[in-house]
Amino acid sequence: DGGITQSPKYLFRKEGQNVTLSCEQNLNHDAMYWYRQDPGQGLRLIYYSQIVNDFQKGDIAEGYSVSREKKESFPLTVTSAQKNPTAFYLCASSIASSRSYNEQFFGPGTRLTVL
Amino acid sequence: AQSVTQPDIHITVSEGASLELRCNYSYGATPYLFWYVQSPGQGLQLLLKYFSGDTLVQGIKGFEAEFKRSQSSFNLRKPSVHWSDAAEYFCAVGLGGFKTIFGAGTRLFVKA
Numbered sequence: 481d482g483g484i485t486q487s488p489k490y491l492f493r494k495e496g497q498n499v500t501l502s503c504e505q506n507l508n509h510d511a512m513y514w515y516r517q518d519p520g521q522g523l524r525l526i527y528y529s530q531i532v533n534d535f536q537k538g539d540i541a542e543g544y545s546v547s548r549e550k551k552e553s554f555p556l557t558v559t560s561a562q563k564n565p566t567a568f569y570l571c572a573s574s575i576a577s578s579r580s581y582n583e584q585f586f587g588p589g590t591r592l593t594v595l
Numbered sequence: 596a597q598s599v600t601q602p603d604i605h606i607t608v609s610e611g612a613s614l615e616l617r618c619n620y621s622y623g624a625t626p627y628l629f630w631y632v633q634s635p636g637q638g639l640q641l642l643l644k645y646f647s648g649d650t651l652v653q654g655i656k657g658f659e660a661e662f663k664r665s666q667s668s669f670n671l672r673k674p675s676v677h678w679s680d681a682a683e684y685f686c687a688v689g690l691g692g693f694k695t696i697f698g699a700g701t702r703l704f705v706k707a
Contacts, residue, residue, distance in 0.1 A: 484638070511693065522599070522685065522697030523639075530693065570638055583629070584695065586638035 482507045484587035486571050491592045493558070493565065501556045501590045503571035510576035512554040513584060516540060517568040526569075529554055530576060558592060566594045597622045599688050601698035608676050609706050616671040616701050618686030627689030628669040630660055633700075634682045642684075645669065656680070681705045 484505045493499045505512065511530050515523040525538030529548040543562025548554055554573075558565045568591050572584040598621045608614050620626060627646055631639040643654025650662040660671045669686060686698040 486638075513693070520604070520699060522699045525695075528693050536693070572639075583627075583641065583644060583689075584639075586631075586640070588638045589636070591636070 484571060484573055484585060486569075486587040486590050488590060489588070491590055493592060493594050495594060496560045498557055498559050499592065501558070501569055501571075501592070503554045503556065503587060504552055505554075505571075505573045505585075505587075506552060507573055507575075507585060508551075509573035509585070510551070511574045512548070513572040513574075514538075514544070514546065514554070514556045515570045515572065517570055517589075523570060526556065565592055567592060597688065597690060597696055599686055599696050599698040601684075601686055601701045603701045604699070605702040605704060607704040607706060610678050611675050614671075614673045614676045614680070614703070616684050616686075616703070618669045618671065618698060620667050620669065620686075620688045620696075622667075622688055622690065624691075625664070627691070628660075628662060629687040629689065629695075630654065630658070630669070630671045631685045631687060631697075632656075632682050633685065639685060642671070676703075676705055678705045678707065 487502045513528040514526040524540050527546045529535040545557045570589045571587040574584045600619045629644045630642040633639045642658050643652050645652050645662045653659050658673050683700045683702045685700045688696045
């Protein structure tokens with residue numbers, strides 16, 4: 481079955497720690513995205529990547545970092561510089577065409593809690 | 596500025612009743628329009644999408660949506676709601692390229 485996997489499902493972080501959220505897709509999609517979801521808010525874009533070894537900041541990139549060394553993988557690191565990291569994080573992917581850029585397929589999410 | 600508004604934070608309908616979830620957007624050009632559904636603690640699943648052509652689009656799970664350019668709306672409808680439809684629904688607007696704006700969501704409760 482093709483899809484997007486995220487791990488772990490739940491993650492707890494102590495203040496001052498960096499943590500990395502995993503996202504893997506086997507849909508052969510070129511574009512991948514990271515979103516943050518907070519209660520009562522829509523999704524906010526953290527980073528996106530159009531192609532391997534390239535990524536761009538989204539609307540709320542401060543305190544986060546990403547890498548795209550393989551087409552299938554787009555890990556997100558939440559650094560200690562992110563002051564309020566407790567949230568639900570969603571990874572998504574899409575094929576790279578002019579209209580399908582925006583039709584995204586989502587993973588099941590990772591809930592990060594800062595202790 | 597581009598925006599997506601879902602005016603209803605939550606809606607409660609009886610099982611078997613009809614449903615309409617509202618979505619209004621602000622964007623200068625014809626957007627790409629989407630409805631997604633999210634079950635608690637899960638990712639988003641695409642219900643339907645509008646790119647061009649017929650303004651009434653059919654989606655999965657018996658949902659449909661109508662694009663009304665004059666009203667900048669893309670409301671989601673279902674003629675008969677099932678208890679399994681209880682979830683949060685997000686309207687989204689694609690602006691071209693990699694930018695998608697999501698509404699804040701409408702949580703649907705279904706009562707027996």
